[in-house]
Amino acid sequence: MLPYRGKVGMACLIIAESAIFTIFVVAYLFYVGKSLTGPTPREVLETPIFYTICLLSSSLTIHLASRFLERGKRGKFIGLWFLTIALGGLFLYGTGREWHRLIYEHGLTISTNLFGTTYYSLVGLHATHVTVGLIMLSIVLLFGLAGRAGPEQAARVDVLSMYWHFVDAVWVVVFTVVYILGR
Helix, strand or coil: CCCCHHHHHHHHHHHHHHHHHHHHHHHHHHHCCCCCCCCCHHHHCCCCHHHHHHHHHHHHHHHHHHHHHHCCCHHHHHHHHHHHHHHHHHHHHHHHHHHHHHHHCCCCCCCCCHHHHHHHHHHHHHHHHHHHHHHHHHHHHHHHHCCCCCHHHHHHHHHHHHHHHHHHHHHHHHHHHHHHHCC
16 A cells, blocks of 8 residues: 655655755854854753743643544644644744844844854754744634534644654754754
């Protein structure tokens, strides 16, 4: 039996996106410490532990939501799906707060120095993927609230959850590179 086309398609997308993220991570690592002017990562970055926990927790909530949808437990699916969106939204809020602080308190923009350029490019690429994911998750939530999501859509929901797990896994890499290795 052939694998589900949606999963194959998503796996192909994830492979392609992984290549793009790899390029951005390598660029960040290559240029870290090469800025001729400040601010530097050590001077301005604060480790976003709470928002990281929110994002990584959303992998559990989306997994559980998918399992409940498979079993036809629509109410639990909707609750956990909404919680996934809320956790992802909190993460984006944290990213926005961090950027606001970096820009207005430390003067770090994408054109300030190599650190600013690579930092905003890498973290911004990830934030864009989170935003796209949240839009897709919200569309599924609307279908769920309208009673149009049931066990027969579980395979499609699993495809979307693959994307969300990818976004979470990429954050582990970005977090490690930017906030641990790059400081």
